[in-house]
Amino acid sequence: MLKAVLIDDEEIALDVLEIVLHEVGGVFVERKFLQVDEAFAYLEDTEVDLIFLDIEMPGMNGLIAAERLSLSCPGSQIIFVTAYQEYAVEAFEVNAFGYLLKPVSKERLAKTLERYQFRFRQREQVQSKPIRSSAEEELEPIGETEETSLHLNVLGSMELYDSDHSLVTWRTKKAKEMFAYLWHYDGNPVQRNRILEDMWPEHTLDRAQALFHTTLYHLRNTLKNAGFQDAVMFGDERYWMRLEGIVSDKSQLGALMHYKDGDLSVVGELVKLYRGDYLESENYAWAAARRYEIRAAYLQSLQQLLPLAGRLExxxxxxxxxxxxxxxxxxxxxxLKDLKEAGEGAAARNLHNLMVDRFRNELGIEISLE
Structure with a gap:
């Protein structure tokens, strides 16, 4: 017999759901709650198999409640029961096991419970398998357990490549931006409201929250398809991204800029790697400060190398x-001085013409050269 709790702000809805569960059978309703906070307090000390949860509730939205419950009750599966079909995408984004529309039909509820029983039995079978010896584990094909690595370019324009070096395509522009946003914070947790303000400043809070959940769903699906499971984490009303599977041109640039004095082997790669400013093509407003910081540090690094470099470098x-x-x-x-001293007359003239043309036509300034 499965154990369950029901959470809904309408008492009649709780009673109806309990009756339908009794008619289907196989589920014992331990408690019913009108307030989410009361359910949280009860579930701190009690383990249940299923949590039936309404979405539209005063005080705390059911989607937000589900995120908290998934952390505090990892062994419980959440099934949303709501009158609103448009929340389906957001529901599965928070890893809900099921989504039932009111009024709940016995047939749909029975299928959901059968699906749970099937998955539960599978999990029990996996857990009951004997532990293999280390010698048996060595027979696993090489590469099966290797970490998936993604390569990210953010200098100039943003491109993400999977472990097969294929370009990752995004379902929406906002999914791409959310990936960049969470990665931008270097694995540090960011409050949900901060994300809403930065990414959807023109929308109301309710609309921004709906767009947020849809976008996060698309982001997680895209990364999952790229072989990067559980990339986006959640806790304490904050989101963050795991970084251990992502290699970026920004981190490579940072390593090159910390060169040892007199080491000119980095010049070629340092010049080549900087294709443009940080997320320049995307031009995200929230990335502006970091964009200026990286640019300034890069220019300073080049200036420091200049007096040490040979002619070609x-x-x-x-x-x-x-x-x-x-x-x-x-x-x-x-x-111009270097080119003249090296006897590169044609190259010097081309550079001189470029300089004069640029300053005269674009700035209206006449340049005088000796």
Missing amino acids: RESILRKLIMLEPYTEVHYRLL
Whole structure:
């Protein structure tokens, strides 16, 4: 006999559901609650198999309650019982086991319970399997237990590649942005309200919450399909992303910028790696501060390498500086001087013409060169 609790702000709805459960059979209703907080207090000391939960309730939305229950009652499965069909996507995003529409039909309820029994028996069979020896485990095919690695580019534009080096495609632009947003916080938990304010500032709170749950559902599905299970975590009204399976060009850039004095082997990779500013193409407002920080640190790193570099490395650095700061005259003058000394007359003339044209036509400034 399965044990269950029922949570709904309408007493008649609780009574009707209890009657239907009794008619279907196989479930014992331990308690019924009109208030979510009372259910939380009861479930702290009591284990149940099923939690039947309404979504539209005063005080605490059922979707939010489900997230908390999934953490405090990991052994219990949540089945939503609601009059609103449009919450189906959000319900399964919070890992609900089932979704029943009011008035609950006995046939649909019976199928849900049969599905639970089938999965429960499967889990019992897995748990009852004998533990294999280490020698038997060694017979597992190589690669079966390897961690899935995703490669993320965020310099210039954002691209995510799976372990097969295939570009990950996003269901919606907001799903892509939410991935970037959670990754942006380096695995640190971010409050839900902060996410809503940053990603949906133009919407009301209720609308933003609905969009949030739908977007999170799409994000988790996309990462799951890419082989990255349980990427987004939840706890204490906060969300964060696991980072151990993600390698990024930003982290590679950070490592290169911490070069040892006199080590010029990093110049070529350092210049090549910086394809553009942090999430430049996406231009997310919440990423602006980090964008400026990374850019400033990168420019400083190039400036520090400049006096140490040989002629070819120095030219590579100066051309990168000109690309990033096209209206900084000193970069042009330094490179012109180097090209002249190296006897690169044609290259010097081309650079001179570019400089004069850029300053005259774009800024209205006449440049005088000796």
